[in-house]
Structure formats: structure tokens, C-alpha cells
Amino acid sequence: MRSPAPGERPERSSSTRRSLRRHKAARPVLLLLSLVLVGAVYAALAPATNSAAEGATDAQLIAKGKDLFAVNCASCHGLNGEGLAQQGAPALTNVGSAAVDFQVRTGRMPAADTGVQAPPKENTFTDDEIAAMAAYVASLGTGPATPEEDQYSPSGLTAEDVARGGELFRTNCSACHNFKGAGGALPNGVVAPSLQDADAKTIWEAMRTGPGQMPVFASGAIPDEDVQKVVAYVEQVNQTPSSGLTLGGLGPVSEGFWAWVAGIGSLVLFAVWIATRGARA
Ligand code: HEC
Ligand code: HEC
Structure with a gap:
């Protein structure tokens, strides 16, 4: 730090330094803030994927998903997800990637059987495989996207x-x-x-x-x-740990039942008590 030269007016010099300091700090901060703002606006407005690079990997993902779909799903849903009536399997053209993510992650799909509610079971696909099949099905039409x-x-x-x-x-x-x-x-x-x-x-x-x-x-x-x-x-x-009496988790019905038992029960006991005293008197 250089101390003010004898001839310099100290007031002006210090204010210059102050504004310089403000300036120096302000620039990166402003830049950072505007970056954050741009990022936020971008995240809010941009669809899930839209940059050119992502577009390229998207195409690869969809191609991979199509292959997996052909092997694991097409026997019921058709090669292009059009649905096969004889299998009772719906079209997947407008279900979106969220439906695939849900159905496969919970092990419901690929269904073992047709015609009945597919039960949840152990999912045997990796996250990448699910994402690929979901991307393929999403590419067939519209529908909710797998959420962030x-x-x-x-x-x-x-x-x-x-x-x-x-x-x-x-x-x-x-x-x-x-x-x-x-x-x-x-x-x-x-x-x-x-x-x-x-x-x-x-x-x-x-x-x-x-x-x-x-x-x-x-x-x-x-x-x-x-x-x-x-x-x-x-x-x-x-x-919430269900400690002690859970009442079967049935809520008002069973809680009301117990209130009834305890309430009426004590009234009955009270009446019996009065009756025995009355009988003695
Ligand atoms: C008309 C009845 C009905 C209503 C109303 C309903 N669900 Fe469901 N829900 C079901 C059925 C049936 C399934 C199983 C579907 C299947 O296996 O294909 C299910 C499945 C689910 C699953 C998947 C569970 C798992 O372990 O995989 C979740 C989570 C769920 N429901 C949450 C909700 C929520 C939250 C609401 C209210 C906003 C709701 N449900 C309203 C009938 C209903
Ligand atoms: C054995 C036949 C069968 C196979 C194999 C099968 N599905 Fe399904 N799928 C069904 C049936 C039947 C339903 C309707 C189930 C219901 O409504 O409860 C269904 C429903 C779905 C749905 C829900 C559609 C909606 O409207 O929400 C999705 C998504 C789906 N399947 C994806 C897949 C994927 C992905 C695969 C391969 C990994 C697959 N399925 C394999 C028979 C099959």
C-alpha cells in the first residue's frame, strides 16, 4: 500500500481507492449474479433436453431403448408401442417417459402375464436401461416426462x-x-x-x-x-412409529369404536355400581 504523497489531497485519493475497491468486487459479483440468473431462467424455461450435444446422446439413448423395448416389451405392446389387443396391452404412444419409469422401476413391467393387474416385483433393469426405454417411449408421442x-x-x-x-x-x-x-x-x-x-x-x-x-x-x-x-x-x-395400539390404522372408524367401548363401558360400570348400592339400600 502506498501512502498518499505529500502533495496529494488525501480525501480524493481515498475515495478513488474506495470506488476502485467497490468496482473490483462488484464486477465478479455482478457477473456471478447474472450467471445465476441466466441459469435459473434457463432451467425454468428450457425443456428437459434441448442442446445440440444432448440431442445427439438422446438419439443414441432412444436407439438403445428401442432395442431393449423390442426384446422385453414388444411382444405385448407391439414393436412401435402401438399396443396389441390380443395381449390386452395398451398403446404406449402417449404415456410419456414417466409411465415407463414408474412401471419398470416398480417391477410391474415387463408384465409376466396378461389380463391381470401386474404386481410389483423386483426390477431387473439398470437405471440406464430404464432411462433408455423411457426415452424411446417418450419419442413415440407426448405424455409426462420422468420428473426431476x-x-x-x-x-x-x-x-x-x-x-x-x-x-x-x-x-x-x-x-x-x-x-x-x-x-x-x-x-x-x-x-x-x-x-x-x-x-x-x-x-x-x-x-x-x-x-x-x-x-x-x-x-x-x-x-x-x-x-x-x-x-x-x-x-x-x-x-411415524406405530407405537402400542395402532387401532389397525383405520382411523375414525376404529377410534370411534374404542371411544364407544370405553365410554359406554364406563357408563355401564357406573350403572352397575349404582344398582348394587341401590339394591343394598
Ligand atoms: C380409484 C382408486 C385410487 C385412487 C383414488 C388413488 N389410487 Fe393410487 N393406486 C390405485 C391402484 C389400483 C394402484 C395400483 C395400480 C397398478 O398396480 O397397476 C395404485 C398405485 C399407486 C402407487 C404405486 C405404489 C407402489 O408401491 O408402486 C402410488 C404411489 C399411489 N397409487 C399413490 C396415490 C396417491 C398419492 C393418490 C391420491 C392423489 C392415489 N394413489 C389415488 C388406486 C387408486
Ligand atoms: C406380458 C405382456 C406385457 C409385457 C411383456 C409388457 N407389458 Fe406393459 N403392460 C401390459 C398390460 C396388460 C398393461 C396394462 C396394465 C394395467 O392397466 O394394469 C401394461 C401397461 C404398461 C404401461 C402403462 C401404460 C399406461 O397407460 O399408463 C407401461 C408404461 C408399460 N406397460 C410399459 C412396458 C414396458 C416398458 C415393457 C417392457 C420392459 C412392458 N410394458 C412389457 C402388458 C405387458
């Missing part, structure tokens, strides 16, 4: 959000899955599975793609923020 983590992750939600998720769950899901997500039987031997082990991504994909008898909950009806609240609610229910 920020679409389904419930991190950072408040207790209020979780409560709202509970409301949404009771309104939209509990009729089939039970209010604690314990699952339930539907007509014609169909089962709405327990959600005990369902992770956030699986919940998002199930809602957006509506597997089997489950309805589709489109983003117009339940936006991603609300799906995250539903996820948070399901996770909270799953993490």
Missing part, C-alpha cells in the same frame, strides 16, 4: 404444508389407499397397494400417469407444489 428431483422432493416444507398434504390425501387418495396409505381392495380383484414403501418419485409418477385403475392427477388439477405436500404427508405417516 425438485419436482417431487418435499424438502423444506412446513408443518402447515404437510397438513395441507393430509387434506389433499384424504380428498383424493384415501378412498382407495386408506387414510394412512395402508392400501385396500377394489372391485374385481384389483388392489390399491400400501404406500408404506412408496418413495417421492414413485408417488409423483403414480399421480401423473394413473397406473391401472388409479386415476390421473394432472398438473392442472394438482400442481407439483401440492404433489410435494402429498408426498410429505405420506412420508410423515410412514415415519
